[in-house]
Amino acid sequence: MSRSDDIRAAALELFTRRGYEATTMADIGAAVGIRGPSLYKHVASKQDLLAQIMTATMAELLALHQAAVASSDDPTERLRRAAEAHVRYHARHRLEAFVGNREIRSLTEPHRGKVLALRAEYEACFRELIHAGVAAGRFHVTSARLASYAVLDLGMGVATWYREDRELSEDAVVWQYSEFTLRLVGACQPS
Amino acid sequence: MSRSDDIRAAALELFTRRGYEATTMADIGAAVGIRGPSLYKHVASKQDLLAQIMTATMAELLALHQAAVASSDDPTERLRRAAEAHVRYHARHRLEAFVGNREIRSLTEPHRGKVLALRAEYEACFRELIHAGVAAGRFHVTSARLASYAVLDLGMGVATWYREDRELSEDAVVWQYSEFTLRLVGACQPS
DNA sequence: GATCCCGGCTAATGCCCATTAGCCACAGCG
DNA sequence: CGCTGTGGCTAATGGGCATTAGCCGGGATC
Incomplete structure (x- = not known):
């Protein structure tokens, strides 16, 4: 097709x-x-077009996240890989990510609920990741919720300004931003 | 009126x-x-309504930023205050900030150019702030541009999820997020 | 008390849009 | 050669929308 x-x-x-x-x-x-x-x-319809795009996007993002965190047991490493996957997806598929974040309100009800549920699940994964790091004494934040919002927002920002043809390569952005993420949760010694 | x-x-x-x-x-x-x-x-029109909202918002944000950075000479303190002003505005005036960020594409041309120019100026201020800190050896980032994007995106994220009636007070969010900002640019020793 | 204008209203106007109906060309297959 | 289904088209349907025209009540002003 x-x-x-x-x-x-x-x-x-x-x-x-x-x-x-x-x-x-x-x-x-x-x-x-x-x-x-x-x-x-x-x-089928314009709405269906949007629904297909958004559900596929959220499903893919979640799958990439699961794969990323499954590859380690260390809290810092898990968060790093999750952040890398997050940022990489938002750079590489910036159109999907952009629409996925901004057009939720244009989705009508059977689909909006599903997409919101997937998104909530994704957010919960990050919150949990950060919570685990705090519990293990590896991260230092007063609110895991706030930190997870910050980390997620960083990725969404990438989707708004990233362009393939800039001086910044995808890898450069991914590396920098996952570094930002680890600094943000207090997981890094200053280098 | x-x-x-x-x-x-x-x-x-x-x-x-x-x-x-x-x-x-x-x-x-x-x-x-x-x-x-x-x-x-x-x-005058629906478009005029949007234009009024958006230009007033950008002007106010810039004014607050100028006031914030004028209050110190120290790079770290200047960035902290700028980040505080940024986050506080996005929490306190989250509707204005939200619309200001998302509806630029709905603005038609005489106004869109002006708003984009103001926004570019605002972004440049942050980039300059970070650049100065790096030059002074106080911040440690490989790309001031990337770091400034990250800092700005953090604030914009606040406007999307912040609600006045949550357990998180405005001050709590402002304090946490400016802490995040300083960590992000490598200005903080881990506490 | 007459006038005026402010700020409502309803009824056009002119346009755009998603979607449906119904038509047609043509390619592949018997 | 005819049949059928695929994928295009134009025209119609039904509705919504921003904006304009024109009316009107009522309070302020003179």
Whole structure:
């Protein structure tokens, strides 16, 4: 289904640049070289397009997170890898991440609940990771909740300003930001 | 002009919750107890409402920043105060900050340029602050640009999740987050 | 008391949009 | 060669929206 994929990609691009509400089916059609109504031969609705993008994004993010934290038992190392996965995803798939974060309010109810649940689960994972580090005396923060918000927000910020063609490589950003994360939770000695 | 202020406040609330595109003039009118068309006795247009909100927000943020950094010569103290002002604004005026960050793409051209210029100026201030600290050997980051993005994103994140009625007081968030900022740039010894 | 204007209202206006209906070309298959 | 299904098109449907026009009550001003 190359056509459907093209359409999803075009929609993603437009949702990112203009927002869901400001994007019309005609716009999406034009981006793949057909008229608006023809899109309905490939997708159920505009809303469905958004739902597909957002659920796939959250599922992928969660899967990457699970894989990252499964690779170590050390709290610091687990958080580092989780932060790396988080930042790398937000850099590499910045369109998906951007839309995933900003268009939740445009999702209608059967889907919004699911996406919010996945997001809450993701947030809880980070909070738990930080909590474990604090309990082990490895991190030093007064509020694990606040620290987890901070760490998550760092990644989301990457999705807003990162561009592939800058002087900053993906690896550079990932490395720096996971360093920021560890400093933030007080896991690092100053180098 | 209490009425105009009420309208701006209602628009701000709705733009935050539903987004600019998804908010109708009728919605805004209903929020202040009148019909949509009657709003035009008080405001020029929906777009003008957004422009007023966004330019006022950026101007206020910049003014607070200037006041904060003017109060010290020490790089660490200047960054701390700038971060405090940044976070405090994003907590106390979270609606304004939220809309200011998310609806830039809904602003049409005469205004968007101005708001983007103000925002660029604000970002440059932080970058300069961090650069100065690095030059003085007080901060330790490989990229002042990256660090400034991180610091700014932290504040913007606050505007997305902060609520006045939580267990976390404004001061608690401000203090924690400015601590995060200083740790992030490597200005803190681990305590 | 007449006038004026402020701030409401309802009813257009003109447009845009998502989605549906119904048509057609054509490619692959029998 | 005919059939069928795929994927395009245009036209219609039904609705919503920002904005404008034009009306009106009522309080302030003279």
